[in-house]
Amino acid sequence: MSKQDEICRCGGELERVFLEGFDFSPYIKSGFGIRFEAFPVLRCQECAGETVASVDIETGLKVVAATLIESDDRLGPAAAKTIRRIAGLTQQALADRLGASRETVANWERTSSNKFISPQYDYMLRGVVATELLGSEPRSEDEVQAHQRLQKAALKSSKAAHTTEEFFAPETTQIIKLAG
């Protein structure tokens, strides 16, 4: 943690506490519900104000991506959109990487569309996202673990067929454990 993360604006000292049932959805901004069983926040011992450290958000995003990439089910619209956004790619940037058109990417992210992602693109998308996220240096022990999960997930994904018709229902909130 940086010095900035140790002191509250009021001057009070920050303590790292784990909140149960932490709603992570606002950090995803893809409309996908994500709830962590426990998630670290920094609580001020003076004013009781709570903040989330940027390194923990970063780690959380990587854990969400790893969880979705690990799945044996083919990516549903919300899951596909979520991991693309976590990787910081626009639909066009992803389409360019995959040699697909932006419309193709837009279609498999549209809940109302029947044009689900193909097993081939599903596998390629997982690889692109994992590669993108593993490109940044981990800044904490938790983030190192998140990287290990991403690496394993990408490897496992290359072996899975992803041919099942079971999709993540976009309405369903995913419950995620921080430590794998």
Ligand SMILES: [Zn+2]
């Ligand atoms: Zn404070």
